[in-house]
Amino acid sequence: MAKLQEFLGWCQHLEIPAITAWVLSTDNLRRPAEELDPYYAVLVELLDEIPRLSERLNFSFQAIGSLDLLPSTLTAAAKTAEQHSVGTGFRVNLALGYGGRQEIVDATRSLVTELAASGVDAAGMAERIDTAGIRAPVRLGPARPRPRHSNERRVEAVGLFVVAAAYAECVFVDPYWPAFRRVDFLRALRDYARRERRFGQ
Secondary structure, X not given: OHHHHHHHHHHHHOOOOEEEEEEEEOOHHHXXXXXXXXXXXXXXXXXXXXXXXXXXXXXXXXXXXXXXXXXXXXXHHHHHXXXXXXXXXXXXXXXXXXXXXXXXXXXXXXXXXXXXHOOOOHHHXXXXXXOOOOOOOOOEEEEOOOOOOOOOOOOOOOOOOOOHHHXXXXXXXXXXXXHOOHHXXXXXXXXXXXXXXXXXX
8 A cells, every 4th residue: 555655656746647546356355354354454544544645646536346345444434535635636546346347237237227217118228328438548557467378468457447448558567566666667658658559450
């Protein structure tokens, strides 16, 4: 979490318009309480620090994911952080209790409920379900792929923005997150800047 706070400072200095940090997946929630409870406590500490960071670095903040699956202390800390983040510069999203499949289920349920309340029939619902308004991220990372056969690299975080990431550009870095440095970030940005985005063509 200390590295994440440092990373936000780098993003502010480089005028990165938005970042999403995935800190807790829905799959993680199946772990035993003795593993999760200390992690929840660290997340609450981070969220308590967000308003001060927001003021200093000038970012707006939002917690995304299935917050209803989380302990009430963590949910309350996330909502307080959102309410007291006053920045108007870049955008910081913290993915808590987030999973790509769960996001699709939640979005579909919300849309169907909204359309049904508007009197739209089943055929009309099928025509209206779309992914409009979801921006494709330009980079997922930093992420460390696990070694596979030969030099193969895969995105382990396949559940992050499943639909929106269709044309994402991925940058893989060697250091694990706690050892990730500003120079590693700059190298990743340089790698991305050199690419020619083809959007599936």
